[in-house]
Structures are given as structure tokens and as C-alpha cells.
Amino acid sequence: MPGQPFRRPDVAATTPWLAPIVWDGIFDLKMIDKIYKQQNITVATTVFALGKYVRFLKDFLESAEQHFMVGYRVHYYLFTDRPDKVPVVTLGEGRQLTVIKTASSNRWQEISLRRMEMIEKLIEEELTNKADYIFSLDIDSKFYGHWGAESLGDLVGVLHAWYFRTSRKGFPYERRPESQAFIPLEEGDYYYGGAVIGGHLDKVHKLAKTCRMQLEVDRANQIEAVWQEESHLNKYFLYNKPTKVLSPEYLWDDRKWKPSYMKVVRFSQVVKYYAEIRPNP
Numbered sequence: 001m002p003g004q005p006f007r008r009p010d011v012a013a014t015t016p017w018l019a020p021i022v023w024d025g026i027f028d029l030k031m032i033d034k035i036y037k038q039q040n041i042t043v044a045t046t047v048f049a050l051g052k053y054v055r056f057l058k059d060f061l062e063s064a065e066q067h068f069m070v071g072y073r074v075h076y077y078l079f080t081d082r083p084d085k086v087p088v089v090t091l092g093e094g095r096q097l098t099v100i101k102t103a104s105s106n107r108w109q110e111i112s113l114r115r116m117e118m119i120e121k122l123i124e125e126e127l128t129n130k131a132d133y134i135f136s137l138d139i140d141s142k143f144y145g146h147w148g149a150e151s152l153g154d155l156v157g158v159l160h161a162w163y164f165r166t167s168r169k170g171f172p173y174e175r176r177p178e179s180q181a182f183i184p185l186e187e188g189d190y191y192y193g194g195a196v197i198g199g200h201l202d203k204v205h206k207l208a209k210t211c212r213m214q215l216e217v218d219r220a221n222q223i224e225a226v227w228q229e230e231s232h233l234n235k236y237f238l239y240n241k242p243t244k245v246l247s248p249e250y251l252w253d254d255r256k257w258k259p260s261y262m263k264v265v266r267f268s269q270v271v272k273y274y275a276e277i278r279p280n281p
């Protein structure tokens, strides 16, 4: 019904800078689909599966085909060192997958943080005129519910499930001033998860490039931020506020107990045993 308010009394649905925080029940999907369908958009989606993380590909892709941007053109870009281990998954109409062979690393921290430069390069070398929006998603995850055009925006971050409703001082930001990712105790809006980054190509390009350069400065100074690129992402979002913020519905964790404000889990980190899958402790 036109003008009908979509409200959630139990959660904040806007940031202090008036960006929407996307929760179930606050949006009209039909209306949103009308806006984006007529724009005929393509959503590039980058995922990295290096080393033993190829084991997550099947569930990720199969569940994405059921829930992620269904009805839109989606182009997955899969970076892996084991193209032979990529499962065959039937993709819906208008959806495609490109496998990009990439060298792995013997440190998981390095694998995770190098995503920034790969995304930066992919946008520069491949995506101009081929996509409108881009999402970078962790592969050790699964979709359980609808994730659609309500998530689109210029610059999109997600609230980390484990630090949602933690006070600012409790956020695991990088606290050493020697790092480019440093955030002092009295600053910070939210703690964003590194597992979901999204937005318009040019905005995400600027984010990835900035974080890549900050990571390089840290490397030259022989310091690695406490949560690698996630720390740099949090620094970036502090000074370049996301225009849309996704609630923890968009980055839950299978191990986590669900409070009443979680009406739906859309995307969630699956249970994994680090010792079994990571190249180093």
C-alpha cells in the first residue's frame, strides 16, 4: 500500500548519517525490484577459494543460486589455485561464472588481505562496462534466505554479527597507532565484517585501492593489522561512510544463538575447523 510505513520497533533502521540499515520488515521488495529491474543491472560477485577452502564452493554456489540476487544478472568471479576442484553447479538464466587461476599463499592472513588488490585489479581490467554493482563475499558461507536488490547501494557494509550491540570501546579495531588501520578508542560507528563488501564499481574500486595501499604501508612498516584487511576496511568506513548498511541478517554465523531481532538469516558463516582448513595456525 503506498505510503504504508515499514517499521521495526526493536532495531535501528538508520545510521546517524541517515543511511538505511537493512532489516527484514523495513522495505517493500516489490517496489525495490521495480526500480532495479528497469535498470537492467549486472552484479559482479567475487569469491576466493584458495587451498582447502575449495570445499565450501558447492554449498556456497548452490545456495547463492537459490537466494542471491535471483532474477538479476550475476557474474561470479572465482579466484582459486585449484580450478580442477571447482564443482559443476547449474546456474540460472543470466548468471555466469568465471574462474580465475590465482597463486595461493602459505598464510591465511595473506590470502584474506590480498583480496583487496585482486578486487581492485579485477574492476580495472575486467569489469568496466560489464557490471554495475559488485559484492565481495567470504566463501566459507551459505545463503539461507532471500538476498536481493534491497542490498544495493553506492557503498555497502555489513554489521559483524559478533559485535552487533557491542559498545564502541569493545570493537576489535586496530588500536596500535603505528598501523594505518588505527582507530582511537573514542572513534568508530560500527564494527563491519570483512566478509561482505559491496557497492557501485567505482566506489568499491576506491575502497579496495585505498585499503590495498594502506596494507602496503603497513607491510613496509612491518606491522599487520589485528584483523588484516577487515581492520583497514573498518578504518575506511569510518571516514567514507557506507550509504547502505546491511544488518547481521546478511552476515550471521551458524554457531551463534539467534536473538529475537533476527527474523531471518540470509547469509551465514558455516562451522569450520581452522586447524583442518587453514594453511597455518
Ligand SMILES: CC(=O)N[C@H]1[C@@H](OP(=O)(O)OP(=O)(O)OC[C@H]2O[C@@H](n3ccc(=O)[nH]c3=O)[C@H](O)[C@@H]2O)O[C@H](CO)[C@H](O)[C@@H]1O
Pocket (backbone or CB within 6 Å): 047, 048, 049, 050, 051, 052, 053, 108, 109, 111, 112, 113, 137, 138, 139, 140, 160, 192, 193, 194, 195, 196, 227, 228, 229, 230, 251, 269, 277, 278, 279
Ligand atoms: C565473518 C567475517 O567478517 N570474516 C572475516 C574474518 O575472519 P574469517 O574467519 O571469516 O576468515 P576466513 O578464514 O573465512 O578467510 C577469509 C576468506 O579468505 C579466503 N581464504 C582464506 C584462507 C584460505 O586458506 N583460503 C581462502 O580461500 C576465503 O574466501 C575466506 O572466506 O577476518 C578476516 C580477516 O583476516 C576476513 O576479513 C573475513 O572476511
Ligand SMILES: [Mn+2]
Pocket (backbone or CB within 6 Å): 138, 139, 140, 195, 269
Ligand atoms: Mn570467513
